[in-house]
Every structure is written in C-alpha cells, then in structure tokens.
Amino acid sequence: MDVGRIDILTIDQDDNFVVFELKLNKGMDSAMGQLLRYMGWVKSELAPDKEVLGVIVAGEIDE
Numbered sequence: 001m002d003v004g005r006i007d008i009l010t011i012d013q014d015d016n017f018v019v020f021e022l023k024l025n026k027g028m029d030s031a032m033g034q035l036l037r038y039m040g041w042v043k044s045e046l047a048p049d050k051e052v053l054g055v056i057v058a059g060e061i062d063e
Contacts, residue, residue: 003041004034016051017042023058031056 008020019042021035035054043052 003037006038006042009042012053014051016053017047018053018055021054021056023056025059031058 006019007022010018010020012018019035019038021031021038023031035056039052039054043050
C-alpha cells in the first residue's frame with residue numbers, strides 16, 4: 001500500500017511510534033486525513049503490537 005512519504009517517523013520513550021506531519025501554512029482538514037493514513041500504515045506494517053501516535057505541526061490550525 002503506497003501512502004506517500006511520512007515527514008517524520010520516530011519512537012518515543014516507551015518504544016511506540018510517533019508520526020509527525022509538517023505543514024508550512026494552515027493545518028487543513030486534509031492534514032488530519034493524511035496523518036491518519038500514515039498512522040494506519042505504520043500500525044499495520046511496522047507496529048501491530050505498539051501504540052502509534054500522531055502530531056500535526058503547522059503555523060496555524062483550522063477550527
């Protein structure tokens with residue numbers, strides 16, 4: 001399954017994966033869908049027995 005390129009993928013202090021989605025401008029609704037798609041891929045392909053967290057980093061966030 002091709003989900004695209006993850007901006008940053010790291011592991012936290014508990015060995016769980018954390019996916020960061022970076023946005024230069026506003027954090028649009030589509031950023032959430034993109035982040036969830038990446039998180040789903042990480043969960044199924046890399047971390048079936050781990051927690052997968054996601055973070056959107058943006059200059060502004062839409063309501």
